[in-house]
Amino acid sequence: MKGKREIGLLVVLVVLIAACSFAKPIFLDPRNINSILLWMPLLLVAAVGQFPVIVARGIDISTGSIVGLSAISVGLLVKASPTIPVPMLFIAGGMVGLILGCLNGLIIAFGKVPAVVATIGTLTAFRGLTFVVSKGDQIDSTAIPQSLTSLANQGINIGNVTISWLLFIGFVLAILAFFASNRLQFYRNIFAFGSNPDAAFLRGISPKTVELICYCASGSLAGVAGTMYLARFGFANPGSAGQGFELIVIAAVAIGGVKITGGSGSIVGVFLGCALLSCINVALTVLGIDADWQLLVYGATILIALIIDSVSQRRKATA
Amino acid sequence: MKRPELIPAILTILVVAFFWKISPDFRDVNYLLANTTIFAETGLLAIGLTLIIISGNIDLSVGSSLVLTSCLVAKFTNDGTPIFVSVLMALIIGTLLGTINGLLITVGKLPSFLVTLATMALYRGAAQAMMGPASAKVPQPLKGIDRSDFHGLPYPFIIFVICALIVGLILHRMILGRWLFGIGTNKEAAHYTGFPVNRATISAFAITGFLIGISALLMDSRLGVARHDLAKGIELDAITIVVAGGTAIAGGKGTMIGTVLSWLLIYFVKTGMGVNNLKAEYQLTIIGIILVLSVFSQQIADRFSTNRQRKTTKIEAR
Amino acid sequence: MIRISSILALGALLLVGCNSGASNETSTSTTPSSTESGAKLKVVFIPKNTGNPYFKPLGAGIEEASKELGFDYQEQGPATGDATSQLPIIKDQIQRKVDVIILAANSPDALNEVLDDAKAKGIVVVTVDSDLEKNESHRDVGVMATDTSKIGPAQIELLGREMNYEGEFAILSATTDSPNQNAWIAHMMTTLKDPKYSKMKLVETVYGNDEPQKSSTEMEALMTKHPNLKGVLSPTSVGLAAAAQVLENSGMYPGGKKAANGGIHLTGLSTPNQLKKFVANGVITAFQLWSPKDMGSLAAYLGTAAKSKKIELKSGTEVDGPKGTKVKLNDKGVVFAGDLVTFDKANIDKFDF
């Protein structure tokens, strides 16, 4: 039973790629593949963070603002001390995210505020903070060291295709999350909690701890994505960094077959969801779809993906 | 605390008193009334979302529906459709877009969050595909409703109050309202009880669509132009109003008066901050905090009332 | 209980409204005019959005003028650059009874109505940087960067010189409905008809929506779709910065590791600070911009002059500019702030904005 959904998703992905490359053979050009591969890392890392939250019946809508605040904070840090080693920047981004995620977690787990409400609130509050922290100034490319931005263009070369270090980090985090989600007691507790919160409590799983840690995880991975944002784009604007990103992340997780009502889903699905969304986004550009029509096509594709998934799930249920 | 809407009511009074004291520019009733015109459009969406959220659903696409409707209406009116017809059309298109959401959720058996996440892109995308970079001018007779008033009350404000009243009556005094509360509390039980779950859910989305139609007319009339990139992020504003007004995001609980009071609260806060030129970033932070705090305080109030209810039962039971 | 009190509250609001309806006229006529009382003028600058680096020097220009001319200066921008995000702010400024609004308009037409209100209250509306294209009557005067008809040709010439006036090139713009961008692109098209540029071929115009992610993807797609691409022109700073980062990553800039037949030349419009790094490491040879600071002070001079000296701003009017200059409004009521500056390795470090 398990894994069927992932296979279905893989089929959709392959069909999409086949269709795109049939329409435009350059879709399979190494450069285009690189472009898709560069779309993925941020999305993947943030989605891997969003995953436990949704499994635990929550949602983190503040992801985009956490990415922005983390990108700006790391930018300010590297501007102040340019010699700081790159791994430290990722840790710093993760720490900023951790603090923000922890705040979300406290509001949700201890304040008993519903997750949607709490994170819509912090979505705006954190965005405001981003402006306050940056005093409204953009972090310009001059401030970002080559050692950071090179993570986006250097990496493991397979022919002309480059697995950038950014994507490599994304892969590593996803693989770690994959093993953690299967092999860590705590992560299994998240699944149990999402499957039946009352029962989990009675089995000695503390709901507060589960929720707190889920939002901390989501926050810190969004924070890491913030550092990746700097590496990928080489600058960060307090207004635009991460703006609207949360909806892409949630869409990727949902398309990845994670039950939005909690309790089930897999990192493999999340990975495929991210790959699918990255392909769609790059396809919109490379297929030469008129700029004014792209949003329409994007919306329609997501809707169709959801409907296909729902229909196939129901088929399986009746079969 | 028996009525959670007490919280926005008290806060509103405090906020008005505060700004009234510190800001001479705020101390101007004409201005406070005239300024409601922008906010009435958001308020109309919040009225509809109150129904949807009480039924245990959510609609993220309200802003996109608003834009699509306003663009279509402006375009057609511009092409010579009579005003009467375009007003009717706005209401029909809005209702239709809401109904599509409702159908996808009920017949398609998809979570409303995901459906409306997709239609949020789809509807705005349709507006962009139709309009391209151009904007459609709204012809004169449709323009300027926000500057006309009835004894000092701007018409958009009156329309908002009337709509809140009517939808409030639907919610609290008519069968549909009971159905929605039932569905939002326990969908399965509602089905077993013979509530028309699908029809009622679609109705909530359709009514919201109808209100979006009105809102689109108000926006067209106020701005004089329609473009695909208007009203971005308005859905979060509207959801914020509904939830801060005591409507439970999980469904089954909420009141229209709560939404109206919360609308007033957020309106006064925004106006007060704006007229004092508080920096945009602080405004954002404050609105976010208000949302979290008001829901948090309702949770606390809820816990007290729960204890009280338990107590009463026990005493009477003896 | 609460229901009653809330109904009362609403009722009170309605009642006050009814009463105040009658006093509407008086309140309009009593709008105090600071000029008459001799108090300082109140000038407010509304950028497209806060945090946009381009508007920093522009604001600085106004601030400098405020010291020279002695007026009160405030900046109040919206958090996002949406079409109507400035609308409530303008309403607030009307209520705050400011004298001059300097506005970088997010939309050429969505603000028409509220700007009319401002003008009716005697507020001077000056647009900077982005004008109300085809809706010029809704403001008093526009202070624009450089003659639009000059920017297109200058950009084409800059790119042409870099790519030796031959080969394929593409334009990476902001949004499909940005009036400035579209005006410049239109002028670029006309310029390309000049025989001098006959060997330059515009292969595609794409839009990055001024989002880093979208702009990067568009830039990458351009390089994939057009293997013979020799130039990219991005007349928007977000697009240019994102494109520069992509180009640096790909190593396909002139002199880069993977540069084939001379590499891809990138240029466009941006403030110098955003691109210093790319000029230093050779990804970008040169790019252009006018002086936003001059634009800011000119807007401040025009606006305050119109308010305090009651000059009617119409085409042909001559007004005192900063530092004893005189400027004249053209037929659209527009003043141009100055010429384009080309930034390159030689001069870029002299600029800080």
Next chain:
Amino acid sequence: MQATGKIELRKLDIQPLVRVEKLNVVLGGNSILKDIDFALCPGQIHAITGENGAGKSTLAKVLAGIYQPYSGEIFLDEKSVVIRSPGEAIRHGIALIHQEPLIFPDLNVAENVFVGRMPKKANMVDHREAIRRTTEILQRLGVGIEAESEVGNLSIAQQQMVELATAMSEDAKVWIFDETTASLTSKEVGELFTIIRALRDQGCAVAMVTHHLNEVFEIADTVTVLRDGTKVAERKIVDLDHDQLVNLMVGRDISQDHLSRSGLDKVEGFLEVKNLTGPGFHNVSFSVGKTEIVGIAGLVGAGRTEVARALFGITQPTSGSIKARGEPLQIRSPKQAQRAGFALVPEDRQKHGLFPSLNIGFNTSANILEESSKASWISERRLDSRSTEILDSFKTVFSGLKQQVRYLSGGNQQKTIIARWLLGNPDFLILDEPTRGVDVGARREVHQALRAQAEAGKALMVISSDLSELLTLTDRIYVMKGGTIVGEMKSKDATEESVMALAFGGGSE
């Protein structure tokens, strides 16, 4: 019975595993348990009984760490302890088996069993080991469940077994069963009791919270009776008989007379079902007449609830016919069923019946909204007066129509739901487990109300796993097994044994 002597010995020799002293529990400002002294000894089965609301479950939950005492002390092995959370109770070796099986539908059996404490290898969860150990435990329990199957797909009885396996894996010394038999069939109850006796013989201390008196007599060694939060008695079973126990529980006499129909044997037909086949049942034929109460007996999973759901339009039959009042009927939705004059009081009150956070008025009047309104306009006054009237006629205890229904006791909640359906004045009323989780007194009141409905000319169909309920309440009983009807008998001629014989069946179908 011959074990009595041994028990006596054990009790003298062995100190209690768990003991509470002067326990007081206050919830939401109400005193739920008052000055309770209670002890569980190894090798002993101790029943805790009493009416609904007497505090039985609360006592169990305090021991399991779900509720905290207001005052009083808990001793484990005569050492004073504080049990702050369910997790601590588990670590102390106390296991609570819940009425509704406590399962994680999305996880597999092994993960359910070892939830929160999976076997580890180098600090990593070892799924293979979990499956191995689960299989072992399941074999010991003698149940045929795959350790890798998803628990959401199991039957309720199987899920109950998963919960037992969980406690088993925890090496629990103290076992508390909280109304565990409520959703089990008699056969499953028998299997459960075998397991419980085995636990006792291994030296575990067992507490059974139940209001089924026959269970008390069947399995317990000692019984503690609670009434209104105080302990009224602790007796050895051998010193008690049925009537004495009932008296202790309710503090008054309750007669056990048969409620069957007065009057003629001949009834006017109402419902005629022929060869109905659908999801979970096949070739079902039966009839229900006016003024008649028909019972459906059978094991859980025999297809009883499925037939009821199909009759009410929740699922669709694939073939066969339903006739009411002689007219053929097609029922596609509960709405249509309602229009045909049908009503269904569902088996799962919490899931399919109640609107827990809405008020009693809403819950009671949910079915008569349309008939009590003009042009969709609700007359709240009319709804309220009708609700109050019917709730009062059932002796429902509540503080006001505006009170949230979730704060009512189980019995009063059930009355609210039955009231909802009776308000709609149906001709045919289906009740699926109408008195599950309802205490003795309330149960009696419900039965009387149902009989009154039949007398008034309605047709009733009662599905119940409680044979004594079927025998006392109904006129005729159909027995289902394996998705079809295997027998029919008159209630006055039937005995528990004869019904059970059919329900289990000897040979194949």
